[in-house]
Amino acid sequence: MIEVDAVIIGGGIVGASAALFLSKAGRRVALLERDFCGSHSSGVNYGGVRRQGRPLSQLPLSQRAHDIWVQLPQLIGIDGEYQRSGHLKLARSLNDLHALQDYAASSRGFGLDLQVLERAELRARFPWVGEVAVGASFCPDDGHANPRLVSPAFALAARRHGAQVHEQCAVTAVEHDGQRFRVSTQNGLELQAPWLLNCAGAWAGSLAEQFGEGVPMHAGHPAMLVTEPLPLVMNASTGVEGGGIYARQVARGNCVLGGGQGFALDGARARPGQHAVIEILRQAVELYPFLEGAQAIRTWSGTEGYLPDRQPVIGHSGTQPGLLHAFGFAGAGFQIGPAVGQALTEIICSGAAKTSLDAFSITRFHSISVA
Ligand SMILES: Cc1cc2nc3c(=O)[nH]c(=O)nc-3n(C[C@H](O)[C@H](O)[C@H](O)COP(=O)(O)OP(=O)(O)OC[C@H]3O[C@@H](n4cnc5c(N)ncnc54)[C@H](O)[C@@H]3O)c2cc1C
Structure with missing residues (x-):
């Protein structure tokens, strides 16, 4: 015992x-x-290591996590490729941009320092974002890491x-x-x-x-893919207001993209599914035109609980x-x-x-x- x-x-x-x-x-x-x-x-x-977009009720705990992430080398002995690249949440419509403005206003005081960018400023600061985005909200200290x-x-x-x-x-x-x-x-x-x-x-x-x-929890399986290494272009991790896809580029040049839902093979294994992968690729070219013609080299999914x-x-x-x-x-x-x-x-x-x-x-x- x-x-x-x-x-x-x-x-x-x-x-x-x-x-x-x-x-x-x-x-x-x-x-x-x-x-x-x-x-x-x-x-x-x-x-994605992001606070932006979370319900306000999670922000105090998320902010604590933010302070822990920067101490990874002391805590776990590696930096885990963690970088505070910033997190850019894109709006595809003016309504979505208003939603981002509302979130920026309601989350003020939680330390996110959100910057809402209109179309011209978005183009000037992030020229690799496609014309389909009418604006964005940028959280400069959010980032990403290698899970x-x-x-x-x-x-x-x-x-x-x-x-x-x-x-x-x-x-x-x-x-x-x-x-x-x-x-x-x-x-x-x-x-x-x-x-x-x-x-x-x-x-x-x-x-x-x-x-x-008992809890009414169900399993979900976000679909993911990674491209071949590409010239470094994306200097922020991104998402889209109202859902859609998310993307980041790692230092080696590969772009990691996710979105939609795959399916369970059994209780422990999941796959991304053809439909979700094609939808990620379709949206990717619209949102990040430099990805046109890029080769996806691997797809995968996982199993997560949703209440x-x-x-x-x-x-x-x-x-x-x-x-x-x-x-x-x-x-x-x-x-x-x-x-x-x-x-x-x-x-x-x-x-x-x-x-x-x-x-x-x-x-x-x-x-x-x-x-
Ligand atoms: C594809 C995908 C993309 C995601 N993207 C992001 C993102 O960008 N940013 C973000 O913040 N979050 C993201 N998430 C969510 C995030 O990964 C999870 O919320 C988080 O990892 C949950 O951690 P956990 O420790 O609760 O669960 P898990 O990592 O699932 O760990 C639970 C563990 O419990 C073990 N277990 C279960 N039953 C038993 C048992 N009977 N005995 C012993 N062990 C058992 C399992 O084997 C498992 O390893 C994503 C999730 C997925 C699937």
Whole structure:
């Protein structure tokens, strides 16, 4: 029987960052990952590290994450190709530009320093953007990073700080004996701990349900592709107001693009699908004309949990003391993940998170019956 202070289910960026911050705080931690740390959403996402466009309720936590991202080398030993390139959100219509202006006004005071650009200024500052954009909102300190490097590095750093990290170790049973959780894994580990962190991403709903608080979460599969290396053109990560595609260019020249939804092959694997890929390519040439004729060299997708209000669940279980949930990040958990791990650590070490998590309580679903 392995005795620790906290068992964490799920080695994505949320679980691994919780493991890292808890270990740094001197807590004994076991991080249990069914596959490999960072092999799901956290390692295959688009790599957008942006605050712009988030609901206002997420901005305090997102701002904390913003401060953590700049410390990656000290924290996890690599910079993860993180760069504060800026995030440019494009408007295709005047209505969309008004929506960007409204967001800039309502998010003032959260430190985003948004600059709303009319057509002429957009052309002058970002000449590689297509004529289809009538304006944009620019967040100078948002950016992007390489998820394949960053997310596994959180788990490795946690291990260096003393966490037990068990990969290929699916949790098969969880019980609470009145004092502690007892956790069993497929490969025969038995663990016990007073704290259990449910950081199981799109698969977290079954544990919540076991403790009587099912959530109406569904899985989504954003479609992604990457081009061959191209001359460096894009000096900002981009998105489009009202949805559509998003794109960034890495230092080696490859452009990473995403948009639309793919499909699940099975419970754990997803594919982008032909329709979504063709739609990304069609929109890409309109929005970024320099991409015309570029070769896409790889496509992929991942599996992420979405709740109906597109807000995550973060914080105490409403039914089981000692159980903390953190899941349902709706395609935007890579940026905020490290701050979530830090907030969960504060709950365990000091009784409460320094940033309010009220908006993300699982109790908002307690009265909703899950189909
Ligand atoms: C294609 C794509 C693009 C995205 N783009 C962005 C972006 O640009 N910016 C952004 O901020 N966010 C983005 N996201 C969202 C972001 O990747 C996720 O919100 C974030 O990675 C969620 O992290 P997580 O740790 O909660 O989940 P995950 O990374 O999914 O980790 C959960 C882990 O739990 C494990 N697990 C599940 N059940 C068990 C079990 N029983 N036992 C042991 N382990 C278990 C799984 O194997 C998995 O590794 C994107 C997501 C996808 C899929």
